[in-house]
Amino acid sequence: xxxxxxKCPHNxxxxxxxxxxNALCLPxxxxxxxxxxxxxxxxxxxxxxKDRHIYNAGEEFKSVFAVRSGSVKSYTVSNDGQExxxxxxxxxxxxGMDGIAHNHYTNSALAMETAAVCEIxxxxxxxxxxxxxxxxxxFFQLMSKEITNDxxxxxxxxxxxxxxxxxxxxxxxxxxxxxxxxSGSRFRLPMSRADIGNYLGLTVETVSRVFGRFxxxxxxxxxxxxxxxxxxxxxxxxxx
Amino acid sequence: xxxxxxKCPHNxxxxxxxxxxNALCLPxxxxxxxxxxxxxxxxxxxxxxKDRHIYNAGEEFKSVFAVRSGSVKSYTVSNDGQExxxxxxxxxxxxGMDGIAHNHYTNSALAMETAAVCEIxxxxxxxxxxxxxxxxxxFFQLMSKEITNDxxxxxxxxxxxxxxxxxxxxxxxxxxxxxxxxSGSRFRLPMSRADIGNYLGLTVETVSRVFGRFxxxxxxxxxxxxxxxxxxxxxxxxxx
DNA sequence: TCCGTAAGATGACCTAGATCAAGATCGCCG
DNA sequence: CGGCGATCTTGATCTAGGTCATCTTACGGA
Numbered sequence: 431x432x433x434x435x436x437k438c439p440h441n442x443x444x445x446x447x448x449x450x451x452n453a454l455c456l457p458x459x460x461x462x463x464x465x466x467x468x469x470x471x472x473x474x475x476x477x478x479x480k481d482r483h484i485y486n487a488g489e490e491f492k493s494v495f496a497v498r499s500g501s502v503k504s505y506t507v508s509n510d511g512q513e514x515x516x517x518x519x520x521x522x523x524x525x526g527m528d529g530i531a532h533n534h535y536t537n538s539a540l541a542m543e544t545a546a547v548c549e550i551x552x553x554x555x556x557x558x559x560x561x562x563x564x565x566x567x568x569f570f571q572l573m574s575k576e577i578t579n580d581x582x583x584x585x586x587x588x589x590x591x592x593x594x595x596x597x598x599x600x601x602x603x604x605x606x607x608x609x610x611x612x613s614g615s616r617f618r619l620p621m622s623r624a625d626i627g628n629y630l631g632l633t634v635e636t637v638s639r640v641f642g643r644f645x646x647x648x649x650x651x652x653x654x655x656x657x658x659x660x661x662x663x664x665x666x667x668x669x670x
Numbered sequence: 671x672x673x674x675x676x677k678c679p680h681n682x683x684x685x686x687x688x689x690x691x692n693a694l695c696l697p698x699x700x701x702x703x704x705x706x707x708x709x710x711x712x713x714x715x716x717x718x719x720k721d722r723h724i725y726n727a728g729e730e731f732k733s734v735f736a737v738r739s740g741s742v743k744s745y746t747v748s749n750d751g752q753e754x755x756x757x758x759x760x761x762x763x764x765x766g767m768d769g770i771a772h773n774h775y776t777n778s779a780l781a782m783e784t785a786a787v788c789e790i791x792x793x794x795x796x797x798x799x800x801x802x803x804x805x806x807x808x809f810f811q812l813m814s815k816e817i818t819n820d821x822x823x824x825x826x827x828x829x830x831x832x833x834x835x836x837x838x839x840x841x842x843x844x845x846x847x848x849x850x851x852x853s854g855s856r857f858r859l860p861m862s863r864a865d866i867g868n869y870l871g872l873t874v875e876t877v878s879r880v881f882g883r884f885x886x887x888x889x890x891x892x893x894x895x896x897x898x899x900x901x902x903x904x905x906x907x908x909x910x
Numbered sequence: 911t912c913c914g915t916a917a918g919a920t921g922a923c924c925t926a927g928a929t930c931a932a933g934a935t936c937g938c939c940g
Numbered sequence: 941c942g943g944c945g946a947t948c949t950t951g952a953t954c955t956a957g958g959t960c961a962t963c964t965t966a967c968g969g970a
Contacts (some may be wrong), residue, residue: 530814574770588871631828
């Protein structure tokens with residue numbers, strides 16, 4: 431969070447222009463001058479350890495965040511204390527936009543493994559959006575995308591079976607890995623079975639059994655968190 | 671959609687400043703000059719009959735909409751053809767923001783009863799947002815609110831029983847009626863049992879049975895679509 | 911006014927996934 | 941290196957809500 435990041439060995443990218451993720455979180459049509467302006471306001475944080483919170487529900491909303499490395503989950507806690515995982519955030523993805531509505535975060539965000547995030551103070555982002563219309567547009571689009579993502583999840587929870595839900599999540603992670611030039615067929619799940627179940631409205635036991643069945647059908651090879659997709663067609667057919 | 675609205679007997683409000691709903695859909699801190707600018711771009715549509723679409727999924731995204739009277743539902747259709755109701759929109763509420771992300775609507779929107787909506791061309795709204803920062807802020811907030819709403823629904827679908835889901839929906843509608851100075855305890859549901867079930871991830875039969883049980887427990891009086899809430903405390907306890 | 915179709919209610923039964931209960935494995939810390 | 945709590949798997953049982961079938965009621969059109 432300090433301006434010393436340039437000297438920190440863990441922060442190899444010191445500005446957005448050099449960041450390997452910029453194609454994912456920045457608007458494509460940005461002038462290099464504009465990237466520099468954005469750089470000015472983005473704060474690159476030092477690495478966060480596993481299970482460290484980035485913010486807690488109820489805290490005053492100040493910033494949105496971009497994942498630089500590692501992975502983050504968002505979750506809400508309802509009155510009766512039970513958690514609901516609302517999203518998994520991989521490198522290049524933005525989170526924290528739920529806080530805008532009420533000036534307080536409604537979710538908590540926590541590093542699922544060692545992670546680095548960029549903090550973008552929202553008031554400065556708003557100012558900059560007035561100077562750079564394509565940035566305004568980009569943020570409207572990001573928020574809209576979040577809405578459509580949530581609506582996909584709503585449909586999934588409302589209409590689909592356990593197998594369909596798990597298949598859909600696996601394909602989503604596979605696609606997001608492809609977007610960042612990683613393998614779409616062999617990857618490591620950053621989250622626990624419990625998180626998967628919570629996110630998909632299933633129990634851990636059901637998630638475990640679905641993984642078991644998928645292996646028996648030669649759809650996947652599962653070794654703990656390591657996944658290898660063996661049959662994309664069948665998986666896609668399931669996810670529909 | 672024409673500029674003749676002032677002469678149309680069904681459109682009693684000819685500008686946002688006079689509209690009974692403006693406290694709900696406009697930012698509060700707007701100067702009257704700014705309201706006039708907004709008025710300039712808002713197109714007041716003539717009344718829509720029941721079951722008329724405002725837009726269809728896949729159409730090019732041009733505008734967001736505000737409900738002036740009546741009620742509207744949004745829904746998506748998945749690959750296999752099944753519908754998912756993603757929201758009910760009552761007077762004063764904004765819809766259509768799902769279209770921003772991909773320049774095409776992902777939902778279809780349809781009048782559940784005779785309704786009137788205002789159309790707000792999004793490109794003009796973006797321009798105006800640059801001139802009126804509080805309008806930009808307001809739209810960011812509206813979209814963020816949509817995100818938190820969707821996340822509430824996700825939690826509801828993922829963690830709550832049929833009774834809890836129905837109770838939550840009834841309280842939501844009750845509260846939204848209160849916001850527009852209507853009774854929170856006696857109201858008419860604009861949507862069918864099928865829509866309620868679809869929205870809440872339940873079958874019509876289950877919705878019907880839950881209404882039956884709620885009546886037997888003297889929680890509600892139900893007469894077709896007419897609802898009277900008899901015991902708010904118990905209903906709130908259920909909805910948690 | 912009457913008819914036909916859609917919407918809603920209710921009952922009997924069935925099933926996907928929850929719950930409960932044991933093991934098996936993993937990974938962290940002394 | 942060894943032990944212990946957390947995570948994961950697997951099996952046996954239970955249940956909320958789905959499915960199917962029937963009946964009632966409401967409503968729109970000629």
